[in-house]
Amino acid sequence: MRTPLGWAADRWTLSPRVLRWATTFALVMGVLIVLGGGIVRVTGSGLGCPTWPECEAGSLTATPELGIHGFIEFANRTLTDVLVISVACVIIAARLQKPRVRSITRLAWSQFWLVVANAVVGGVSVLAKLNPYVVALHFIMAMALLTAIALTWHRVHEQPDRPREVRSVAKSLSWLTLAVTFVLICAGTLATGSGPHSGQAPDGSPVQRMGFDWLAVTWVHGLLAGATLALGILLVLILRAPGEKVARERAWFFVAAVVVQGVIGVVQATTGLPAVLVILHVVGAGLVWIGAVRLILDVQPGLFPSVHIGGPGAVTADSAQARAAVR
Incomplete structure (x- = not known):
């Protein structure tokens, strides 16, 4: 049809x-x-x-x-x-x-x-x-x-034809970084759900909160943030070969995003959780996650390769599968 x-x-x-x-x-x-x-x-x-x-x-x-x-x-x-x-x-x-x-x-x-x-x-x-x-x-x-x-x-x-040659140790580390970042974000939802900004009704009455100790969850969240930052820095140090330039640049971006997000998190936690900083921290979580996803895409270029769109160099999924079958 x-x-x-x-x-x-x-x-x-x-x-x-x-x-x-x-x-x-x-x-x-x-x-x-x-x-x-x-x-x-x-x-x-x-x-x-x-x-x-x-x-x-x-x-x-x-x-x-x-x-x-x-x-x-x-x-x-x-x-x-x-x-x-x-x-x-x-x-x-x-x-x-x-x-x-x-x-x-x-x-x-x-x-x-x-x-x-x-x-x-x-x-x-x-x-x-x-x-x-x-x-x-x-x-x-x-x-x-x-x-x-x-x-x-x-x-x-x-650009699909950009040279990408990344060592296997960096690829494994990128998976670990993605996993720890995901756990970090999940821990952030527990900290928010246990804290004063877990929501309220329009009349000002509090709504149900998670039953976790906010200070303890916040410390766990902070430790996970430190681990995420350490993994990002380690990736920057490992990605030194000429063919790893694109991946190294992406790792630097990820590290910068985690640092900014960490500073906002520390300041908001030590200044009574002002609303503006809480909002910035929520948005920062999304940006850090995007950075982690793009990091793994550039560290592992064969995992989810980009494609030419339009023009004589374009490929379709069908044509790519056909060529693979011929090989």
Whole structure:
């Protein structure tokens, strides 16, 4: 059966530049949706819209009676709509490439389904009155979305013919760095869920918190941050060969992101968790995760190789599989 996108692809073609801009748009929106979630949390607006998918019974939008909290929560839901539009742009731009690269189209659709899944989890968190574990899952799902977006961005922006020769020890270390970074982010959700910014109802009454000791979880989170930084620095020191230049540059970026994030974390923990710093720390977590994903993509270039899009050098998944079969 012919799909609308297939019908459109038979008639129109979009340039690779459009696809690159679309993936950048989606990447920016992915970070902004994390920012929006942080603002909702620190302002206590998680129940500003008391139900879902409506904002309140009988109204999809916030009403004046819901006040500033309703406005903030509804604005965050509207931001999700813009995110959906950005992902739709990636899907359309990927499908209307000539020739089509099926792996990019699949990645684009994975972004869409992750947005839908995370919206449902966000709705469940409202219906569950901001259960801290559901809220933590909501954040982890946002990191999964950033992963798909970063993978797509990498596929269409990086030059596939750049020389990449990385030693096996660096590849193993990059996997360890990614794993520790993920545990670090999970520990961050436990620290937030146990602390004073774990959310509140619009009337100011606290919501359910995780039953962990906030100081102990914060120390564990800090130790994991130190381990992540040490792994990043070790990668910088190991990646010294000429063919490892791209990977070394990515490792430096990752180290810088972890350092900035660590400074923000220490300052916020020692100054009473001011709302602005908490928001910056939430956004920083997303940027650190993107850095970890891009680090492993450059340290292991054969794991998820970028491709030519458009022009005579373009390849499709089908043609690549055919060549592999011939070999």
